[in-house]
Amino acid sequence: xxxxxxxxxxxxxxxxxxxxxxxxxxxxxxxxxxxxxxxxxxxxxxxxxxxxxxxxxxxxxxxxxxxxxxxxxxxxxxxxxxxxxxxxxxxxxxxxxxxxxxxxxxxxxxxxxxxxxxxxxxxxxxxxxxxxxxxxxxxxxxxxxxxxxxxxxxxxxxxxxxxxxxxxxxxxxxxxxxxxxxxxxxxxxxxxxxxxxxxxxxxxxxxxxxxxxxxxxxxxxxxxxxxxxxxxxxxxxxxxxxxxxxxxxxxxxxxxxxxxxxxxxxxxxxx
Amino acid sequence: xxxxxxxxxxxxxxxxxxxxxxxxxxxxxxxxxxxxxxxxxxxxxxxxxxxxxxxxxxxxxxxxxxxxxxxxxxxxxxxxxxxxxxxxxxxxxxxxxxxxxxxxxxxxxxxxxxxxxxxxxxxxxxxxxxxxxxxxxxxxxxxxxxxxxxxxxxxxxxxxxxxxxxxxxxxxxxxxxxxxxxxxxxxxxxxxxxxxxxxxxxxxxxxxxxxxxxxxxxxxxxxxxxxxxxxxxxxxxxxxxxxxxxxxxxxxxxxxxxxxxxxxxxxxxxxxxxxxxxxxxxxxxxxxxxxxxxxxxxxxxxxxxxxxxxxxxxxxxxxxxxxxxxxxxxxxxxxxxxxxxxxxxxxxxxxxxxxxxxxxxxxxxxxxxxxxxxxxxxxxxxxxxxxxxxxxxxxxxxxxxxxxxxxxxxxxxxxxxxxxxxxxxxxxxxxxxxxxxxxxxxxxxxxxxxxxxxxxxxxxxxxxxxxxxxx
Numbered sequence: 036x037x038x039x040x041x042x043x044x045x046x047x048x049x050x051x052x053x054x055x056x057x058x059x060x061x062x063x064x065x066x067x068x069x070x071x072x073x074x075x076x077x078x079x080x081x082x083x084x085x086x087x088x089x090x091x092x093x094x095x096x097x098x099x100x101x102x103x104x105x106x107x108x109x110x111x112x113x114x115x116x117x118x119x120x121x122x123x124x125x126x127x128x129x130x131x132x133x134x135x136x137x138x139x140x141x142x143x144x145x146x147x148x149x150x151x152x153x154x155x156x157x158x159x160x161x162x163x164x165x166x167x168x169x170x171x172x173x174x175x176x177x178x179x180x181x182x183x184x185x186x187x188x189x190x191x192x193x194x195x196x197x198x199x200x201x202x203x204x205x206x207x208x209x210x211x212x213x214x215x216x217x218x219x220x221x222x223x224x225x226x227x228x229x230x231x232x233x234x235x236x237x238x239x240x241x242x243x244x245x246x247x248x249x250x251x252x253x254x255x256x257x258x259x260x261x262x263x264x265x266x267x268x269x270x271x272x273x274x275x276x277x278x279x280x281x282x283x284x285x286x287x288x289x290x291x292x293x294x295x296x297x298x299x300x301x302x303x304x305x306x
Numbered sequence: 307x308x309x310x311x312x313x314x315x316x317x318x319x320x321x322x323x324x325x326x327x328x329x330x331x332x333x334x335x336x337x338x339x340x341x342x343x344x345x346x347x348x349x350x351x352x353x354x355x356x357x358x359x360x361x362x363x364x365x366x367x368x369x370x371x372x373x374x375x376x377x378x379x380x381x382x383x384x385x386x387x388x389x390x391x392x393x394x395x396x397x398x399x400x401x402x403x404x405x406x407x408x409x410x411x412x413x414x415x416x417x418x419x420x421x422x423x424x425x426x427x428x429x430x431x432x433x434x435x436x437x438x439x440x441x442x443x444x445x446x447x448x449x450x451x452x453x454x455x456x457x458x459x460x461x462x463x464x465x466x467x468x469x470x471x472x473x474x475x476x477x478x479x480x481x482x483x484x485x486x487x488x489x490x491x492x493x494x495x496x497x498x499x500x501x502x503x504x505x506x507x508x509x510x511x512x513x514x515x516x517x518x519x520x521x522x523x524x525x526x527x528x529x530x531x532x533x534x535x536x537x538x539x540x541x542x543x544x545x546x547x548x549x550x551x552x553x554x555x556x557x558x559x560x561x562x563x564x565x566x567x568x569x570x571x572x573x574x575x576x577x578x579x580x581x582x583x584x585x586x587x588x589x590x591x592x593x594x595x596x597x598x599x600x601x602x603x604x605x606x607x608x609x610x611x612x613x614x615x616x617x618x619x620x621x622x623x624x625x626x627x628x629x630x631x632x633x634x635x636x637x638x639x640x641x642x643x644x645x646x647x648x649x650x651x652x653x654x655x656x657x658x659x660x661x662x663x664x665x666x667x668x669x670x671x672x673x674x675x676x677x678x679x680x681x682x683x684x685x686x687x688x689x690x691x692x693x694x695x696x697x698x699x700x701x702x703x704x705x706x707x708x709x710x711x712x713x714x715x716x717x718x719x720x721x722x723x724x725x726x727x728x729x730x731x732x733x734x735x736x737x738x739x740x741x742x743x744x745x746x747x748x749x750x751x752x753x754x755x756x757x758x759x760x761x762x763x764x765x766x767x768x769x770x771x772x773x774x775x776x777x
């Protein structure tokens with residue numbers, strides 16, 4: 036049986052009420068996206084979005100990001116948006132449902148979407164229930180200020196970590212010299228911590244995005260970098276053989292892909 | 307000596323890292339366009355330039371800096387440093403003259419070192435090639451007047467948008483002058499395209515100059531770029547501009563005024579950055595009076611006119627020019643390749659075909675001497691006859707009573723003979739060389755029964771060709 040994903044969380048009273056009500060009306064289970072360990076969109080037939088959502092005290096619209104994501108990945112899901120909105124606009128399409136609709140209207144609309152076959156994704160990009168899009172805040176995460184883009188910071192750290200082993204292998208440099216010049220003098224551990232703070236600060240926003248699991252997965256790469264910086268190899272052989280910059284490169288590639296496909300902070304990345 | 311690298315990048319963090327990785331290199335850092343211009347000099351071997359100096363200006367500052375470096379320091383190779391995989395920007399930079407590009411992302415410092423070392427080597431090669439080019443196209447000459455012309459051309463070379471007219475008799479080296487201008491100009495890294503208007507049929511000249519679209523006319527089976535577009539960014543040298551049709555003159559004028567051409571078969575305007583240098587041995591003002599050259603075009607091209615003197619008016623240049631040609635033929639001047647009497651003949655002769663004739667004479671003599679020392683008997687007969695004639699005439703001058711008309715007539719016929727020899731029997735060119743009306747020359751030849759035993763006036767061309775071949 037196909038499942039339905041709901042973009043709410045268990046700690047939210049409205050979400051809990053809606054889950055129960057939905058179960059009562061349609062006898063279908065709602066999955067809470069924000070609390071799930073993993074959701075395969077291909078195993079679902081519909082997504083409910085609550086618009087707008089409140090994150091860190093501000094309201095954001097998720098709708099466009101999700102529509103883009105489903106479109107880019109060719110996921111043929113129905114999207115139903117719950118919204119406290121203008122009735123005339125919401126009535127014009129079966130995909131928008133006002134939370135103030137009567138129970139009958141509510142039931143009929145959802146039922147019509149379920150039974151409508153391959154209605155798939157809504158293309159109305161004029162719909163904007165909150166003053167800010169979630170993508171706006173994520174752009175700041177990626178783009179940063181001036182030349183402090185996320186990718187440029189990661190590239191810079193990655194290049195410093197990559198350069199040392201290569202220089203030592205060329206026999207023109209010693210391990211101590213490289214650690215001193217590239218890591219200690221250039222305050223690499225501090226830069227790394229600053230980067231992680233930035234990542235952690237934005238996780239709460241990513242929680243509402245369809246690529247949250249990928250973002251969350253970056254932590255595995257970051258743990259390896261943490262371990263390396265806490266215990267940098269001091270012998271020539273161990274230093275040369277390290278591949279820690281590769282972990283950073285992998286993380287950077289994932290972030291770049293997300294940015295490129297769904298956020299579009301690029302204009303060319305500043306380094 | 308260590309390789310000196312100018313890094314132009316506003317990110318101190320990056321410069322620190324690269325400076326450490328390029329141990330042994332002499333690093334000069336500049337964080338802005340202004341600093342880059344202050345710190346660049348000929349001692350720099352490689353420039354590393356971040357195009358994205360100012361995030362707000364979309365690479366323009368960096369791209370314009372390439373133009374500046376290429377104009378002011380053409381020998382110094384430039385490698386672009388890109389922070390992102392933007393192929394378009396890299397292509398644009400390469401078009402502007404950048405020699406390489408390095409990606410900051412996933413930088414491999416060992417690879418960077420190798421590429422910078424390689425670029426540094428190309429600097430010295432570029433210097434050698436440019437010196438060779440300048441040598442190849444230099445005006446050989448020690449006379450003050452040639453020195454003045456060279457200085458004038460160098461000065462004009464610093465004004466890449468003016469149109470220049472080069473005038474001079476046939477064979478004086480108008481194209482060499484144009485190439486000299488090009489190799490000393492701001493456009494020296496860009497194409498030099500030379501077109502002899504005379505060598506192109508009038509019917510296809512327009513297409514040859516401006517290009518055509520496939521199918522524009524019968525026979526246009528594919529697109530043709532045309533000389534103007536081939537020379538885009540560089541210099542187009544139009545030789546024998548006096549031979550242009552009136553229609554083509556109008557189109558050239560339009561280009562000179564608007565820098566726009568229209569490709570045959572395509573109505574859209576094409577904007578070009580091509581400097582035009584024209585040359586002629588004709589009297590353009592006379593042609594205007596005759597109604598066969600546009601007055602407006604003449605006034606557009608005549609502002610910067612360079613007159614190249616005929617060789618007979620700068621005979622002190624003969625020796626260095628001869629030595630130059632002998633050297634170009636692979637001979638060492640120390641072996642004294644030219645006998646003293648030969649120099650006397652060279653200095654006495656009036657060289658109606660100018661430097662071209664002199665070069666042909668040297669080539670001819672070297673073939674006859676089998677690349678050994680050139681003696682008087684290796685020279686073409688015009689030169690030795692001229693010398694004898696001059697001697698006889700000088701003696702006759704001393705013998706009285708003197709038939710002045712006969713002497714004058716004989717002298718004139720001697721000149722006609724030499725002009726015809728120099729032009730291989732081309733009557734029109736010979737008449738021009740002598741500033742003589744063609745009909746008058748014909749009258750002189752016919753009434754004096756000149757060459758009558760060799761086929762007469764109508765066979766002059768064949769006679770002189772045979773004469774040259776049997777020499």
